Amino acid sequence: MKTKTNVIFCGYREWALKIIEQVSDHSNINSIGVIKTIDEYREKESNFSEDTDIILFLGWSWIIPPKVTSKFLCLGVHPSDLPQYRGGSPIQNQIINGLTESKVTLMTLSENKLDAGDIWLKNKLSLKGDNIDKIFNHIIESSVSLLNYFFSQFPNIEPIKQDISKGTYFKRRQPKDSCIFLDDFKKISLVEFYNQVRCLTYPYPNLYLEDKAGNKLYIKEVEFISSQKE
């Protein structure tokens, strides 16, 4: 009788690999593969073991074809309180819109719409911190906790259907979205400026101020000291 869940992990970003490192030795699972590049994924896509129970994608940027999602249970972790902030650049879009608390959501990768699959679990996620590395650390901590709980319950756990009509969808941000024209600086508050800078620290295209001559000042590192009481 099979007692453990066979899991293939897919992730290439540093924070995704840290999550995989911390959950792949869970006592309820057999980690039967870790895929770290899109080329490696494409090479193995047609030959995943029939014994695979779950393929878990973390911060994965490519759409999974129906031939895989229909055959295997494909799950993904999305750093938002789905169905809010479906789509691209969820961390940036939430922070720029002023959110400081969110969730990580474990969902089934759907065949048709992006981030629209069934929801298995959610866990709290803080979006506070002066740079994206600090946010990544929150995502790692929250995702590890979420996945450890999930693996401890699976297969005795059921997902719930996602109602995307109640949510929001955002497109992936482009490098040009990191520009603030110097003349427009007066239109935004210091906190709004701070939020844009901190969610666009390396490895993302840094926020920059552009003047009338087209010269650009990139803001690479900041620290905000609030004068308001928490």
Added chain:
Amino acid sequence: MKIVFLAYRDWALDVYKSVKKNPKITGLVLCTHSKQLRDVDLTAYDLIISIGWSDELGEDVTSQIEAIGVHCAELDRYSYGTPIQLQIIDGITRTKHRIFSFTHDPDSKRAHTHNRLYSHEVDLDLSGNMTDILYQMKATSIVLFNRYIDDFPNINWQEWPEEKVVRHKRVPIDSCLTKDIILKMNTKELYNFFRSLEEPYPNGYIKDEYGKLYIKKVEYRVNED
């Protein structure tokens, strides 16, 4: 040749570690704070080399022994303190690193450079981030002090012309920009302001009613179109 070295900052101690290997040096003492200097019998030494030393050297010191230091400006300019920051903010990218002799003048508002004599100089590039500038200044300090020791005692002192322009030493409130001030600046001026205040200096910041945003690292790109 016997030398008293004054140094306590990390970069200054690195300069000391290099310069002390000069073969002309037959005796040396390192002072890392003023009390140690007071205990030294200065008549037993030929020279004081001050490396990034903040305290003024009083007349009790300068009347007994030749004392030299390095200053990162084309003196007489920027002789009142915070010369790196003021030059960068003023848009200067090429300057000099010079050896000057300490004298004491209780009526002078200048920082250390009370007389107008320098002996050796090298070019200093003030473009780039503070890490690049401090790295360069460490290397040029080593070059300047070694040249001075090599030439000692036949030092050719030169006088720099006096200037009436006074650029006062910066104070902490000068590191604050408001939105109104920013809107009057272009990106190059902002870049110079913030890069001149990168670590290890207290960072430049933007202030409003909600708090202070410290700008710790910036980069500048000129429009090539």
